[in-house]
Amino acid sequence: MEERTFSDISYEQYLNEEKLMGSKCKKCKALFVPPRSICVKCYSSDMEWVEMKGEARLAAFTCISVGPPFMIAEGYDRKHPYCSGVVELEEGARVDARIEGVDANKPEDIKVGMPLKVKFLHRGEGDNLKTYLAFLPV
Amino acid sequence: MQKKRKLGRGVALVGAGMSKFGMFKDKDSKDLFAEAFREMIASVDKGFDPSEIDALYLGNFTNDFFVHQGHWGPIISDLIGLNPKPATRTEGACAASALAFREAVFAIASGFYDIVLVGGVEDMSKRTTEEVAEGLALATVPYEGRVGFTFPGVFGALATAYFAKYGATREHLMNITIKSHSNAPLNPKAQFPLSIQDMMNRKIENAKKKGKPMPTWEDEKAFLRDPAANPVVAWPMHLYDCCPISDGAACMLLVGEEIARNFSDDPLYVIGIGQGSGRGLHACDDLTYFEATRHAAKEAYGMSGLKPEDIQFSEVHDCFSIAELIHIEDLGFFEPGEGYKAVAEGLTRRDGPMPINTSGGLKCKGHPVGATGVGQLFEVWKQLRGEAGKRQVPKKDLRIGAAHNLGGTGGTCTFIILERR
Numbered sequence: 001m002e003e004r005t006f007s008d009i010s011y012e013q014y015l016n017e018e019k020l021m022g023s024k025c026k027k028c029k030a031l032f033v034p035p036r037s038i039c040v041k042c043y044s045s046d047m048e049w050v051e052m053k054g055e056a057r058l059a060a061f062t063c064i065s066v067g068p069p070f071m072i073a074e075g076y077d078r079k080h081p082y083c084s085g086v087v088e089l090e091e092g093a094r095v096d097a098r099i100e101g102v103d104a105n106k107p108e109d110i111k112v113g114m115p116l117k118v119k120f121l122h123r124g125e126g127d128n129l130k131t132y133l134a135f136l137p138v
Numbered sequence: 139m140q141k142k143r144k145l146g147r148g149v150a151l152v153g154a155g156m157s158k159f160g161m162f163k164d165k166d167s168k169d170l171f172a173e174a175f176r177e178m179i180a181s182v183d184k185g186f187d188p189s190e191i192d193a194l195y196l197g198n199f200t201n202d203f204f205v206h207q208g209h210w211g212p213i214i215s216d217l218i219g220l221n222p223k224p225a226t227r228t229e230g231a232c233a234a235s236a237l238a239f240r241e242a243v244f245a246i247a248s249g250f251y252d253i254v255l256v257g258g259v260e261d262m263s264k265r266t267t268e269e270v271a272e273g274l275a276l277a278t279v280p281y282e283g284r285v286g287f288t289f290p291g292v293f294g295a296l297a298t299a300y301f302a303k304y305g306a307t308r309e310h311l312m313n314i315t316i317k318s319h320s321n322a323p324l325n326p327k328a329q330f331p332l333s334i335q336d337m338m339n340r341k342i343e344n345a346k347k348k349g350k351p352m353p354t355w356e357d358e359k360a361f362l363r364d365p366a367a368n369p370v371v372a373w374p375m376h377l378y379d380c381c382p383i384s385d386g387a388a389c390m391l392l393v394g395e396e397i398a399r400n401f402s403d404d405p406l407y408v409i410g411i412g413q414g415s416g417r418g419l420h421a422c423d424d425l426t427y428f429e430a431t432r433h434a435a436k437e438a439y440g441m442s443g444l445k446p447e448d449i450q451f452s453e454v455h456d457c458f459s460i461a462e463l464i465h466i467e468d469l470g471f472f473e474p475g476e477g478y479k480a481v482a483e484g485l486t487r488r489d490g491p492m493p494i495n496t497s498g499g500l501k502c503k504g505h506p507v508g509a510t511g512v513g514q515l516f517e518v519w520k521q522l523r524g525e526a527g528k529r530q531v532p533k534k535d536l537r538i539g540a541a542h543n544l545g546g547t548g549g550t551c552t553f554i555i556l557e558r559r
């Protein structure tokens with residue numbers, strides 16, 4: 001795989017390319033998603049990129065009625081809440097993500113532990129392309 | 139092995155003052171701090187000359203963003219006639235002034251200063267709710283904000299993880315809200331000095347006046363279950379799970395232990411002072427505790443030689459109801475997964491064995507973020523000196539009280555233990 005710096009910028013570039021990438025410490029095998037350039041387990045900087053399969057389980061979630069300006073711009077409000085969550089990847093690491101394909105007006109039906117699959121949400125184009133990491137129920 | 143930490147010189151608290159907390163259109167940061175400062179001076183039993191203060195440490199988080207003015211250290215020190223003496227601003231999100239307190243303690247313990255003023259101030263209410271939410275979200279972890287998490291959203295997510303692991307429900311969080319609201323009417327400085335029953339009566343009164351159908355609720359929990367009265371903000375966090383937007387200030391006078399009696403007949407001593415740093419949600423080993431709080435507690439207990447059961451009452455950072463629940467476990471007052479049962483049994487009520495947030499907590503007292511850390515210690519000061527009036531903890535021989543402060547979504551946490559000798 002090509003050499004990109006183990007940074008948040010690279011993480012986002014990979015998301016634009018529909019890849020969920022993390023860094024793995026070559027010395028102690030610790031996995032970090034988003035990537036870290038310094039291993040916080042053994043302090044090594046010898047890292048390699050690894051691609052996640054995109055299979056996960058919901059670890060925690062919330063259905064937000066009062067969102068930040070960029071979510072309001074997408075049409076979310078008190079009547080149309082959205083779901084954000086923490087998901088545990090099959091590989092073991094956890095990531096923050098938007099949870100799509102669920103009814104955020106019925107949070108009782110969303111269950112911690114439910115199986116999920118990755119989805120890349122693209123917004124904008126060209127230099128303005130931004131990709132949000134999202135997961136859908138399987 | 140963890141090094142046993144202790145201060146090089148004892149530090150005592152000899153004065154404390156706090157402004158009323160609330161939303162004040164006609165008061166700014168200087169007005170609020172002046173109010174707290176005047177009360178602090180009056181609280182020093184034997185009086186003192188403010189020109190003897192060696193330095194100021196001041197906590198503030200969002201003023202840059204909300205009132206477009208930064209660099210508050212010298213502004214506040216000038217307000218109280220301290221310049222050209224040093225003024226240092228600390229920033230640790232909602233734990234800003236607990237960090238100021240800690241730095242002031244270290245400055246005295248090192249022997250460099252003898253008399254230090256520590257305080258906090260925040261002016262939040264001149265902005266819209268959306269702007270305040272955006273400003274506070276500056277203190278989340280970047281990955282969280284990017285996928286839409288807000289402050290209440292992060293705590294909502296922690297609540298779902300806690301519920302899933304331990305079987306607690308929203309009903310358990312309501313016990314915390316009801317308890318905080320039962321203490322608040324006894325605190326004359328609280329932003330919402332109203333019980334839930336008072337809120338219900340007020341809504342019924344309003345409906346009557348407007349000729350609208352009168353709402354009926356069986357009890358306080360029925361009111362909290364009613365989405366019209368208690369709408370969702372970030373499920374499972376509803377309006378009554380969240381602290382309000384507040385303005386306020388608080389300050390305290392710290393001195394070297396050996397000169398404390400020159401100022402006060404009844405000084406308090408700083409016997410435990412811990413601080414920890416936390417990671418974002420995605421990097422936590424477990425979503426049902428705050429590692430920064432556990433670290434702060436370990437430091438403070440280690441320094442004081444005390445155990446959780448030695449703490450007689452505590453202020454605990456309840457920016458959201460779930461935060462109080464998780465923290466009373468992290469601080470060791472209850473076992474992990476047992477906190478919600480303890481609250482349901484009334485153990486954390488003012489007249490219970492472990493009173494938590496006798497001030498009404500951030501939920502009702504208010505949460506001017508930069509002033510909160512010192513504001514919590516103000517409550518400990520009042521309680522330990524037997525000056526808390528109607529909300530005085532009814533325990534005999536009150537000697538040890540504590541305050542726990544959290545910044546951001548757990549990025550900075552402190553735990554400070556005070557003793558009356």
Ligand SMILES: [Zn+2]
Nearest residue numbers: 025028039042
């Ligand atoms: Zn490593």
